Amino acid sequence: xxxxxxxxxxxxxxxxxxxxxxxxxxxxxxxxxxxxxxxxxxxxxxxxxxxxxxxxxxxxxxxxxxxxxxxxxxxxxxxxxxxxxxxxxxxxxxxxxxxxxxxxxxxxxxxxxxxxxxxxxxxxxxxxxxxxxxxxxxxxxxxxxxxxxxxxxxxxxxxxxxxxxxxxxxxxxxxxxxxxxxxxxxxxxxxxxxxxxxxxx
Amino acid sequence: xxxxxxxxxxxxxxxxxxxxxxxxxxxxxxxxxxxxxxxxxxxxxxxxxxxxxxxxxxxxxxxxxxxxxxxxxxxxxxxxxxxxxxxxxxxxxxxxxxxxxxxxxxxxxxxxxxxxxxxxxxxxxxxxxxxxxxxxxxxxxxxxxxxxxxxxxxxxxxxxxxxxxxxxxxxxxxxxxxxxxxxxxxxxxxxxxxxxxxxxxxxxxxxxxxxxxxxxxxxxxxxxxxxxxxxxxxxxxxxxxxxxxxxxxxxxxxxxxxxxxxxxxxxxxxxxxxxxxxxxxxxxxxxxxxxxxxxxxxxxxxxxxxxxxxxxxxxxxxx
Numbered sequence: 001x002x003x004x005x006x007x008x009x010x011x012x013x014x015x016x017x018x019x020x021x022x023x024x025x026x027x028x029x030x031x032x033x034x035x036x037x038x039x040x041x042x043x044x045x046x047x048x049x050x051x052x053x054x055x056x057x058x059x060x061x062x063x064x065x066x067x068x069x070x071x072x073x074x075x076x077x078x079x080x081x082x083x084x085x086x087x088x089x090x091x092x093x094x095x096x097x098x099x100x101x102x103x104x105x106x107x108x109x110x111x112x113x114x115x116x117x118x119x120x121x122x123x124x125x126x127x128x129x130x131x132x133x134x135x136x137x138x139x140x141x142x143x144x145x146x147x148x149x150x151x152x153x154x155x156x157x158x159x160x161x162x163x164x165x166x167x168x169x170x171x172x173x174x175x176x177x178x179x180x181x182x183x184x185x186x187x188x189x190x191x192x193x194x195x196x197x198x199x200x201x
Numbered sequence: 202x203x204x205x206x207x208x209x210x211x212x213x214x215x216x217x218x219x220x221x222x223x224x225x226x227x228x229x230x231x232x233x234x235x236x237x238x239x240x241x242x243x244x245x246x247x248x249x250x251x252x253x254x255x256x257x258x259x260x261x262x263x264x265x266x267x268x269x270x271x272x273x274x275x276x277x278x279x280x281x282x283x284x285x286x287x288x289x290x291x292x293x294x295x296x297x298x299x300x301x302x303x304x305x306x307x308x309x310x311x312x313x314x315x316x317x318x319x320x321x322x323x324x325x326x327x328x329x330x331x332x333x334x335x336x337x338x339x340x341x342x343x344x345x346x347x348x349x350x351x352x353x354x355x356x357x358x359x360x361x362x363x364x365x366x367x368x369x370x371x372x373x374x375x376x377x378x379x380x381x382x383x384x385x386x387x388x389x390x391x392x393x394x395x396x397x398x399x400x401x402x403x404x405x406x407x408x409x410x411x412x413x414x415x416x417x418x419x420x421x422x423x424x425x426x427x428x429x430x431x432x433x434x435x436x437x438x439x440x441x442x443x444x445x446x447x448x449x450x451x452x453x454x455x456x457x458x459x460x461x462x463x464x465x466x467x468x469x470x471x472x473x474x475x476x477x478x479x480x481x482x483x484x485x486x487x488x489x490x491x492x493x494x495x496x497x498x499x500x501x502x503x504x505x506x507x508x509x510x511x512x513x514x515x516x517x518x519x520x
Contacts, residue, residue: 004463005462014458014518015520019520022520023520026520027520030451030454030455030458030518030520033451033455034455034458034459039455040362040363040364040367040452041367041452041455041456041459042455042459042463043364043367043368044364044367044368044371044372045371045409045459045463045464046463
């Protein structure tokens, strides 16, 4: 046989490139069962070696697609997304000679992290970030979180965000980079997602 | 100036053309005949005029599934020309809209009818004034069985959640598809490749239709689109019978996925029927479960199946 399971990682799991993390998870479980040792659905169709190879292709695909960073890199490498998605240009001062930087403050005095009142949505986060003149690229550079996911957070594209356990980490990193209180910011954002049950719990 | 259309389209015009459906499965003892009888019953209850045909010529027992005694005249009498008209072997089943052409239990040679006879039988059956002709195919993958399956508008493939049945199911699909590809082969060379694929230990290493395409690609690239078209038109529909564990219902989706990935066959999952003691009890009493205990889980699932098949629907895999 030429190839046990060809195609890209999405094809191996039988999903769309826009699949949500939950869909990735469900498709993975389906494939694992289908190519599992106790599966009868592929009986006589694949021999033991082919079955093992199919299973390792499924594992490989899942290993990449379950991890938001690796998935993003993979999507870029496959041309599913652009490496740097268009971002709203942050308000900048008119181009001109760059003023000399002000003398540095006498002591490295990080400002006390701000605690936001009330529910926190993506738009609130974005406003805070823009007020501080921080670009998504800068946050991405500091936190190693893909710009794409930062955009999803700000756009409240909850269906495209990773599982809650990862998302919480993302939000805390985002908050830290933006000068917001990490834990409470993450809690406030997450509380709006509670309608969606967390399958990992 | 167009005339106003009548508000109600006449029923006759809305009636779809006559269709041949067949129920195969490769393996014996997986409930094909019972499923066929129950499906015919439900289709008749849904208002279709149905003729059940026991095409299991070597082991006909569809009449028993319907609680009928072996009819005096069977398909064998028509094949041997003891009667001239196909109508002469058509019997009422006691269910409105459901009639039966019984198999040739009295004529042992009938399982090996010649191609010309088969064509004659099919043509005459097709001429009956009905909506759906439902063929109960016998076990195995002989040309007789496969040819009936291939001429059907709806080809139903019954499997039970057991390795032996799955194995025969795949064997059935491959045999049927290769027969179809052989008939469509544009050259002697391609025909020879298809013939060698029928031997699972062929020297070309062809184990699946996808392997076959790869070999044809080398020998006669121009033939590939044609064969692909034939493969695309081959559309078996799985029914999982005797499902005991709810998880086994998912096997239908796995079979469809496996067919697409590893055979290049676009199958569908029509539905499943749970294992049900009621069915067994009814068989013992020689009564059809679907009519004797219409509310039992199996009868309900077959009703859903009939409805879905009429509407061309299948169970979709959603994440």
